[in-house]
Every structure is written in C-alpha cells, then in structure tokens.
Ligand code: ADP
C-alpha cells in the first residue's frame with residue numbers, strides 16, 4: 218500500500234455534511250436505503266458494461282448486495298460486487314456533488330444551518346447520509362477489470378477532509394463500512410443508533426425501503442447458540458428482499474405505499490406524486506411502463522439539458538437514465554421506468570433515436586401521461602381539479618413547450634392549457650380555452666389575448682379598454698414561453714387566437730351595448746383627421762410604421778400596437794432583455 222493522501226471536501230459537500238450531521242435527525246433510517254440504492258446502481262452499471270465486455274464479470278456474474286454487522290466493532294457494512302471505484306473515482310464521486318440540482322439546492326440554502334425538513338426531503342442526500350449514523354466511514358473498493366493491486370481505501374470522519382490510499386483487494390466491487398456513532402446515555406430508546414446493529418431492525422428497514430430492489434439483498438443467517446444464549450451469525454447468507462423489480466409485479470400485488478416508496482427512491486423527491494400509471498403494453502411493441510407525475514417541480518426543471526426522468530430497462534436490465542428519446546422534452550418532469558421486451562440489450566444511443574420500437578414506446582407513454590392529466594383536469598371531483606390546478610402552477614409553462622414540440626398532440630395540449638383572464642380578478646391561471654369559448658359574445662369571432670410580463674401589467678394595458686367596455690373576455694398570458702407557444706397555437710375549436718395588441722381589431726360585429734352613433738368606421742374617421750395624422754407621422758418619423766385612428770381606446774389617448782405580421786411589443790422587450 219502507498220501512503221494515504223488527504224483531500225479537502227468540496228465546499229458544498231462540507232455544507233451538506235454539516236446539515237446531515239446536525240439537523241437531519243428526523244429520519245435517520247433513510248441512510249440504509251441510500252447506500253443500498255448506490256450498491257444497486259453499481260451492479261446495474263456493471264451489468265450494462267459487461268454486455269460489451271463480458272470479462273468485467275471476472276467469472277462472478279451473480280450480482281448481489283450484502284449487509285453485515287459486527288456488534289463488537291460497532292460496524293455496519295454494505296457490500297456489493299458491482300462496478301466498483303478506482304482511486305480517482307473515489308476522490309471524485311465521494312468528494313464532490315455532481316448532481317446539478319443538489320448543488321443548486323445547497324447554494325440556495327446559503328448559510329442557513331437549519332432549513333426546514335420539507336425542503337431537505339426534496340432531494341436525496343445520497344452517500345453522505347451515512348454520516349447521520351456514523352462518525353467514520355471507510356470505503357474499500359476495486360473497479361471491475363482493474364488489477365488486484367489497484368484497490369482503494371477511502372476514509373473520512375465527515376467533517377472537512379477524507380483520505381485515500383491504494384490497497385490490494387481481491388474482490389471486485391465496494392464495501393461501505395459505517396463505524397456507528399456511540400449513543401449518548403439519554404438518547405430515547407427508539408432513536409438509538411445501536412438499533413442498526415440489530416439484525417431484525419435491518420431486515421425490517423430493508424423490507425420497508427428496499428424490497429423492490431431487483432437484486433438479492435442478503436444477510437448472514439443466524440443460529441441460536443445455547444451456551445451464549447443468544448443468536449450468532451453463521452457463514453451462510455440468506456436473501457431478505459423479494460428481489461422482483463416493482464414494475465414487473467402485477468398491480469394487484471403492489472400496495473399504494475410501495476408505489477409511493479418506489480417513487481421516492483426513483484426521483485429523490487420527498488413529496489408524494491400526484492398520480493401514476495402502471496401498464497403492461499402488448500402489441501407491436503411490448504413493454505411495461507410505470508410513470509409518475511410529481512407534485513413539485515425539481516430545482517433543475519428549467520435546465521433542458523437535464524437527464525430525462527424516465528429510466529430505460531431492457532428485460533429488467535438497466536440500460537440508461539439518459540434516454541431523451543423516451544419522453545419528449547416538454548414532459549421532462551415525468552418520472553418513471555420503462556422496461557422493453559423487444560429492444561436489444563446492447564442498444565446504442567443512435568439506435569435509441571431511430572428505433573421504431575422506441576418511437577412506439579414514446580408515443581404510448583406520451584398518451585398515458587396526457588390521459589392522466591386529462592383525467593385530473595376534467596374530473597367531476599373538485600379535489601382532482603384542484604390537483605390539476607396545482608400541477609399547472611408547477612409545470613404549465615413546461616407543458617406549453619409541447620405546442621412546438623409535439624404537433625400530433627397539439628389539440629390535446631390546447632385542452633389542457635390554463636390561463637389568467639379578465640373574466641375574474643384572480644391571477645391564478647384557471648381558465649381553459651373551452652371556458653373562454655363558452656363565454657364568447659354573440660358575433661365574437663376570435664379568442665383574444667394579451668401577452669405581458671405580469672397579469673397586473675396586462676390588466677392595466679390601454680389595449681384592453683375597448684374589450685372591457687364591450688364585456689369581451691381577454692386571456693392574459695404572462696409566461697415567457699407564451700410568445701413562442703403562440704407561434705404554434707393559432708386556433709382552438711375553430712376560433713382563431715388573436716392578440717389585442719396587434720394590427721386592427723374589428724369588434725364591429727360583436728353584439729354589445731355600444732352606442733351606434735359612436736360607430737363610425739375607421740377609414741372615415743381617418744379621413745376626418747388626416748391633417749392630425751400627418752403631423753403625428755412627421756413628428757415620429759422612422760420610429761413608427763403607421764399612425765391610425767383606432768376604436769380600441771376608450772380612456773387613453775394613444776397606444777402602441779404591433780403589425781399583424783410583426784413582432785409583438787412584449788416579444789421585442791423580451792429579446793431586448795436577452796441582448797438581441
Ligand atoms: P448518486 O447515487 O445520486 O449519484 P450518491 O451521493 O449516492 O449520489 O453517490 C455518489 C456517487 O458515488 C455515485 O454516483 C457513484 O459514482 C459513487 N458510488 C457510491 N456508492 C457506490 C458503490 N457502492 N459502488 C460504486 N460507486 C459508488
């Protein structure tokens with residue numbers, strides 16, 4: 218073995234460790250599921266890489282996770298024979314936080330030492346959660362395919378630093394050894410860290426959190442020793458979990474709790490999901506899908522480069538969690554698993570993009586997700602509709618990207634759209650296009666909207682005056698993507714969508730309470746005021762394309778409008794902000 222090298226943790230990791238050791242005591246049990254999930258990920262990675270390079274299995278293809286306790290030493294060890302880590306891997310993966318969401322989260326927390334538990338629940342603490350129960354963690358590992366002499370030992374007490382050294386290690390894979398903290402004498406019984414040294418507590422936790430893990434999780438069989446009058450560990454291992462991937466079981470065998478727990482692990486999101494759908498699809502393409510709609514947006518929702526939320530398996534072998542071809546970008550908030558029976562195990566990135574099977578899976582999955590949303594949006598049950606409103610608040614702006622991305626489903630998306638409107642004072646987007654159409658005035662030909670930065674700014678626009686006077690509802694669109702969306706959404710139910718701030722607005726056929734005498738057509742009025750218009754044009758010169766008499770104003774003397782084919786003023790402002 219060479220000399221050990223000491224490294225400092227990245228600043229965010231130090232911060233995270235501080236949180237973990239000082240304020241996360243509410244549910245310490247989760248450390249076990251985090252470490253088991255890492256072991257399971259490591260086995261998945263090996264199985265995947267071994268498809269191309271079978272030598273990586275080193276003659277031991279029975280992948281499994283083992284958990285062992287040593288009450289005398291007060292250690293709890295989680296072992297796997299997965300992909301393992303090289304020394305460089307250990308320094309990088311166990312010294313920094315790679316996930317952009319977590320990093321952003323830590324930055325957002327700033328110096329707050331005691332953030333609320335709900336906030337913490339939103340992201341997985343991962344490996345570092347081990348320090349909730351351990352005052353020292355030793356990781357010993359060897360990467361698959363590397364020589365016996367190229368193992369690594371990583372040690373840290375979870376404060377500022379860790380050390381790494383090269384060790385000899387025959388076994389491939391990783392042992393995570395937790396040196397459990399000593400309990401203070403006054404620790405209440407149920408909180409004692411000692412409980413993690415008890416086999417039945419561990420079995421219980423595995424059943425609760427990790428039963429769906431598709432690999433066997435094993436513990437040593439125990440035997441009653443009459444002399445010592447206690448149970449002692451034997452050399453034999455027994456399987457604790459059922460080791461059937463959750464989605465492969467039939468729906469009727471899965472409890473709601475299990476679905477929720479699986480979601481938590483899959484997404485790292487502590488909030489229960491709004492809905493999920495679990496189906497086995499047969500036909501041209503055969504696959505199983507388990508898809509969840511989260512209740513809360515993750516930190517990195519706006520990062521379109523973020524990994525897709527749906528994991529691809531082929532015949533229960535994990536393939537990738539980075540398959541954007543499985544879900545369109547506008548549904549990137551969906552979390553879940555798709556397990557194909559048809560794709561080859563060594564499916565490549567290019568194949569994923571071109572395969573007809575993948576296309577069929579994507580189409581089928583999009584349909585499922587849209588149906589879930591439609592069920593909520595159109596439910597007779599107010600609680601369900603409220604759920605949909607909450608969903609729209611979190612993800613509406615993302616769903617709007619779909620108008621440009623998914624032509625085939627544009628009509629379904631239009632029905633799911635919700636907006637603020639002048640129909641009420643509420644600034645919560647809860648008006649559907651169908652609601653709007655049902656309230657259209659006799660003779661009204663178009664669905665009117667205005668885009669602006671906020672509902673308040675929209676409501677105070679002089680362009681709304683005539684609409685207000687005539688009692689015509691106007692949609693107030695204030696998401697950044699709205700301008701872009703409107704480039705694709707031209708009509709609904711046969712009615713064109715028209716901006717109130719663009720070109721000439723003809724409301725002459727709308728039956729209203731207006732005074733007929735006031736209604737002189739614009740051309741005639743322009744004729745009457747020709748001299749005045751010429752003076753305006755001369756004064757404004759190049760800055761405007763045209764000056765005209767308008768019927769859209771009631772109280773204000775003038776307003777700016779865009780030409781029919783021109784850029785809207787709001788879009789021009791957005792582009793200017795972006796420095797274009
Ligand atoms: P995450 O699992 O979300 O990536 P973690 O904090 O749980 O975050 O783990 C950090 C990284 O450490 C993992 O991504 C992986 O690269 C590495 N790692 C952790 N445990 C193991 C293990 N048992 N075998 C191999 N690599 C591991």
Ligand code: MG
Nearest residue numbers: 254255343344
């Ligand atoms: Mg992890």
